[in-house]
Protein backbone atom coordinates (compact mmCIF):
# COMPACT_ATOMS: atom_id res chain seq x y z
CA UNK A 1 0.00 0.00 0.00
CA UNK A 2 1.22 3.51 -0.78
CA UNK A 3 2.30 5.40 2.34
CA UNK A 4 2.06 9.15 2.91
CA UNK A 5 5.61 9.87 1.75
CA UNK A 6 5.09 7.93 -1.46
CA UNK A 7 1.74 9.63 -1.96
CA UNK A 8 3.50 13.00 -1.74
CA UNK A 9 6.10 11.83 -4.28
CA UNK A 10 3.39 10.73 -6.70
CA UNK A 11 1.63 14.07 -6.32
CA UNK A 12 4.81 15.97 -7.01
CA UNK A 13 5.57 13.82 -10.04
CA UNK A 14 2.09 14.34 -11.48
CA UNK A 15 2.18 18.08 -10.80
CA UNK A 16 5.43 18.37 -12.74
CA UNK A 17 4.05 16.37 -15.64
CA UNK A 18 0.71 18.11 -15.93
CA UNK A 19 2.48 21.45 -15.97
CA UNK A 20 4.23 20.40 -19.17
CA UNK A 21 1.19 19.77 -21.33
CA UNK A 22 -1.56 21.83 -22.86
CA UNK A 23 -4.82 20.45 -21.68
CA UNK A 24 -7.16 21.23 -24.57
CA UNK A 25 -6.98 23.50 -27.55
CA UNK A 26 -9.48 25.85 -25.93
CA UNK A 27 -10.74 28.47 -28.32
CA UNK A 28 -13.09 31.43 -28.14
CA UNK A 29 -16.06 29.29 -29.10
CA UNK A 30 -15.35 26.99 -26.18
CA UNK A 31 -14.96 29.95 -23.83
CA UNK A 32 -18.27 31.47 -24.79
CA UNK A 33 -19.98 28.09 -24.46
CA UNK A 34 -18.68 27.79 -20.88
CA UNK A 35 -19.85 31.28 -20.10
CA UNK A 36 -23.28 30.64 -21.58
CA UNK A 37 -23.78 27.54 -19.48
CA UNK A 38 -22.74 29.38 -16.33
CA UNK A 39 -25.11 32.22 -17.12
CA UNK A 40 -27.93 29.66 -17.36
CA UNK A 41 -26.95 28.29 -13.95
CA UNK A 42 -25.36 25.15 -15.37
CA UNK A 43 -21.81 23.98 -14.67
CA UNK A 44 -19.38 25.14 -17.35
CA UNK A 45 -18.23 21.66 -18.32
CA UNK A 46 -20.21 18.64 -19.38
CA UNK A 47 -18.86 15.16 -18.74
CA UNK A 48 -17.91 14.84 -22.40
CA UNK A 49 -15.37 17.57 -21.89
CA UNK A 50 -13.41 15.64 -19.27
CA UNK A 51 -9.73 15.87 -20.34
CA UNK A 52 -9.28 12.15 -21.01
CA UNK A 53 -6.11 12.63 -23.07
CA UNK A 54 -4.34 14.50 -20.31
CA UNK A 55 -5.36 11.88 -17.75
CA UNK A 56 -4.15 9.10 -20.06
CA UNK A 57 -0.81 10.87 -20.45
CA UNK A 58 -0.40 11.13 -16.67
CA UNK A 59 -1.37 7.50 -16.08
CA UNK A 60 1.23 6.32 -18.60
CA UNK A 61 3.94 8.56 -17.12
CA UNK A 62 3.32 7.75 -13.47
CA UNK A 63 3.15 3.99 -14.09
CA UNK A 64 6.27 4.01 -16.20
CA UNK A 65 8.10 5.96 -13.49
CA UNK A 66 6.92 4.01 -10.46
CA UNK A 67 6.21 0.54 -11.76
CA UNK A 68 8.59 0.39 -14.74
CA UNK A 69 5.70 -0.80 -16.89
CA UNK A 70 4.93 0.90 -20.18
CA UNK A 71 1.21 0.98 -20.93
CA UNK A 72 -0.10 1.58 -24.42
CA UNK A 73 -2.36 4.59 -24.74
CA UNK A 74 -5.24 2.23 -25.53
CA UNK A 75 -4.66 0.37 -22.25
CA UNK A 76 -4.34 3.61 -20.28
CA UNK A 77 -7.47 5.05 -21.88
CA UNK A 78 -9.43 1.92 -20.96
CA UNK A 79 -8.34 2.32 -17.35
CA UNK A 80 -9.25 6.01 -17.29
CA UNK A 81 -12.65 5.42 -18.89
CA UNK A 82 -13.37 2.50 -16.57
CA UNK A 83 -12.48 4.65 -13.58
CA UNK A 84 -14.64 7.55 -14.82
CA UNK A 85 -17.57 5.18 -15.33
CA UNK A 86 -17.01 4.01 -11.74
CA UNK A 87 -16.34 0.46 -12.83
CA UNK A 88 -13.98 -1.76 -10.90
CA UNK A 89 -10.70 -1.99 -12.78
CA UNK A 90 -9.02 -4.32 -10.32
CA UNK A 91 -8.89 -7.23 -12.78
CA UNK A 92 -7.15 -4.95 -15.29
CA UNK A 93 -4.50 -3.98 -12.73
CA UNK A 94 -3.89 -7.61 -11.87
CA UNK A 95 -3.46 -8.47 -15.51
CA UNK A 96 -0.98 -5.65 -15.95
CA UNK A 97 0.89 -6.70 -12.81
CA UNK A 98 0.15 -3.71 -10.56
CA UNK A 99 -1.29 -3.92 -7.04
CA UNK A 100 -4.90 -2.81 -7.66
CA UNK A 101 -5.00 -0.41 -4.69
CA UNK A 102 -1.91 1.34 -6.02
CA UNK A 103 -3.23 1.36 -9.56
CA UNK A 104 -6.44 2.97 -8.36
CA UNK A 105 -4.44 5.75 -6.70
CA UNK A 106 -2.46 6.39 -9.90
CA UNK A 107 -5.55 6.67 -12.05
CA UNK A 108 -7.53 8.57 -9.42
CA UNK A 109 -4.86 11.23 -8.94
CA UNK A 110 -4.16 11.45 -12.68
CA UNK A 111 -7.84 12.08 -13.43
CA UNK A 112 -8.12 14.62 -10.61
CA UNK A 113 -5.09 16.51 -11.71
CA UNK A 114 -6.11 16.60 -15.36
CA UNK A 115 -9.55 17.88 -14.35
CA UNK A 116 -8.04 20.43 -11.98
CA UNK A 117 -5.93 21.83 -14.81
CA UNK A 118 -8.96 21.99 -17.08
CA UNK A 119 -10.92 23.72 -14.32
CA UNK A 120 -8.19 26.32 -13.95
CA UNK A 121 -8.51 27.02 -17.63
CA UNK A 122 -12.27 27.49 -17.21
CA UNK A 123 -11.94 29.79 -14.21
CA UNK A 124 -9.32 31.85 -16.02
CA UNK A 125 -11.87 32.82 -18.66
CA UNK A 126 -15.26 32.45 -16.94
CA UNK A 127 -16.63 34.60 -14.16
CA UNK A 128 -17.91 32.69 -11.15
CA UNK A 129 -18.88 35.72 -9.07
CA UNK A 130 -22.63 35.29 -9.46
CA UNK A 131 -22.61 31.52 -8.83
CA UNK A 132 -24.40 30.82 -5.56
CA UNK A 133 -25.17 27.10 -5.80
CA UNK A 134 -23.83 24.31 -3.64
CA UNK A 135 -22.50 22.40 -6.64
CA UNK A 136 -19.29 23.15 -8.47
CA UNK A 137 -19.68 25.82 -11.17
CA UNK A 138 -17.06 24.13 -13.30
CA UNK A 139 -17.80 20.40 -13.14
CA UNK A 140 -21.04 20.16 -11.15
CA UNK A 141 -19.63 17.97 -8.39
CA UNK A 142 -20.30 18.38 -4.66
CA UNK A 143 -18.00 20.27 -2.33
CA UNK A 144 -15.23 18.15 -0.85
CA UNK A 145 -13.98 20.80 1.54
CA UNK A 146 -14.65 24.34 2.53
CA UNK A 147 -12.41 27.09 3.72
CA UNK A 148 -12.95 30.31 5.58
CA UNK A 149 -11.10 33.21 4.03
CA UNK A 150 -8.27 34.86 5.87
CA UNK A 151 -9.61 38.38 6.18
CA UNK A 152 -13.30 38.28 7.02
CA UNK A 153 -13.87 34.56 7.22
CA UNK A 154 -16.20 34.34 4.24
CA UNK A 155 -16.83 30.76 3.18
CA UNK A 156 -15.52 29.21 0.01
CA UNK A 157 -16.49 25.73 -1.06
CA UNK A 158 -13.84 23.54 -2.66
CA UNK A 159 -14.99 21.09 -5.32
CA UNK A 160 -14.34 17.48 -4.38
CA UNK A 161 -13.44 16.62 -7.98
CA UNK A 162 -11.73 19.59 -9.65
CA UNK A 163 -10.76 21.71 -6.62
CA UNK A 164 -12.41 24.84 -7.98
CA UNK A 165 -13.24 27.24 -5.17
CA UNK A 166 -16.35 29.36 -5.13
CA UNK A 167 -18.03 31.59 -2.63
CA UNK A 168 -21.01 30.22 -0.74
CA UNK A 169 -23.12 31.63 2.06
CA UNK A 170 -21.52 31.15 5.44
CA UNK A 171 -24.55 29.77 7.24
CA UNK A 172 -26.26 26.56 6.31
CA UNK A 173 -25.50 23.02 5.22
CA UNK A 174 -23.65 23.00 1.91
CA UNK A 175 -25.40 19.75 0.94
CA UNK A 176 -29.10 20.05 1.84
CA UNK A 177 -29.16 23.81 2.62
CA UNK A 178 -30.53 23.31 6.14
CA UNK A 179 -30.29 26.62 8.00
CA UNK A 180 -31.85 25.78 11.37
CA UNK A 181 -29.00 26.33 13.87
CA UNK A 182 -30.30 23.49 16.02
CA UNK A 183 -29.67 21.11 13.16
CA UNK A 184 -26.12 22.28 12.51
CA UNK A 185 -23.14 21.54 14.68
CA UNK A 186 -19.57 22.65 14.51
CA UNK A 187 -17.02 20.08 15.53
CA UNK A 188 -13.34 20.72 16.14
CA UNK A 189 -10.55 18.34 17.11
CA UNK A 190 -7.40 19.15 19.06
CA UNK A 191 -5.25 17.16 16.63
CA UNK A 192 -6.43 19.39 13.79
CA UNK A 193 -5.88 22.98 14.79
CA UNK A 194 -7.25 25.32 12.15
CA UNK A 195 -9.79 22.77 10.97
CA UNK A 196 -13.43 22.52 11.83
CA UNK A 197 -16.27 20.45 10.50
CA UNK A 198 -19.85 21.50 10.07
CA UNK A 199 -22.13 18.59 10.71
CA UNK A 200 -25.73 18.61 9.53
CA UNK A 201 -28.22 16.55 11.50
CA UNK A 202 -30.81 16.79 8.74
CA UNK A 203 -28.90 15.13 5.90
CA UNK A 204 -26.02 13.65 7.96
CA UNK A 205 -23.57 15.46 5.71
CA UNK A 206 -20.41 16.98 7.07
CA UNK A 207 -17.98 19.39 5.53
CA UNK A 208 -14.41 19.68 6.65
CA UNK A 209 -13.43 23.30 6.70
CA UNK A 210 -9.98 24.85 6.78
CA UNK A 211 -10.03 28.10 8.73
CA UNK A 212 -7.48 30.28 6.96
CA UNK A 213 -7.67 32.80 9.79
CA UNK A 214 -5.77 30.23 11.88
CA UNK A 215 -3.91 28.08 9.35
CA UNK A 216 -0.69 29.53 7.98
CA UNK A 217 -1.49 28.63 4.37
CA UNK A 218 -4.10 27.10 2.11
CA UNK A 219 -3.90 23.31 2.49
CA UNK A 220 -2.84 21.09 -0.35
CA UNK A 221 -6.29 19.57 -0.88
CA UNK A 222 -4.92 16.29 -2.27
CA UNK A 223 -2.90 15.75 0.88
CA UNK A 224 -5.71 17.04 3.07
CA UNK A 225 -7.88 14.14 1.93
CA UNK A 226 -5.34 11.73 3.47
CA UNK A 227 -4.29 13.85 6.41
CA UNK A 228 -7.77 14.55 7.69
CA UNK A 229 -8.94 10.93 7.49
CA UNK A 230 -8.90 10.61 11.31
CA UNK A 231 -11.34 13.51 11.36
CA UNK A 232 -13.64 11.57 9.03
CA UNK A 233 -13.58 8.58 11.35
CA UNK A 234 -14.32 10.80 14.32
CA UNK A 235 -17.19 12.47 12.47
CA UNK A 236 -18.65 9.14 11.39
CA UNK A 237 -18.63 8.01 15.01
CA UNK A 238 -20.08 11.35 16.05
CA UNK A 239 -22.96 10.90 13.63
CA UNK A 240 -23.65 7.41 14.95
CA UNK A 241 -23.79 8.65 18.52
CA UNK A 242 -26.24 11.49 17.82
Ligand SMILES: [Zn+2]
Nearest residue numbers: 136139159162
Ligand atom coordinates in the same frame (compact mmCIF):
# COMPACT_ATOMS: atom_id res chain seq x y z
ZN1 LIG B 1 -15.58 20.82 -9.83
Ligand SMILES: [Zn+2]
Nearest residue numbers: 173176200203
Ligand atom coordinates in the same frame (compact mmCIF):
# COMPACT_ATOMS: atom_id res chain seq x y z
ZN1 LIG C 1 -27.58 18.96 5.38
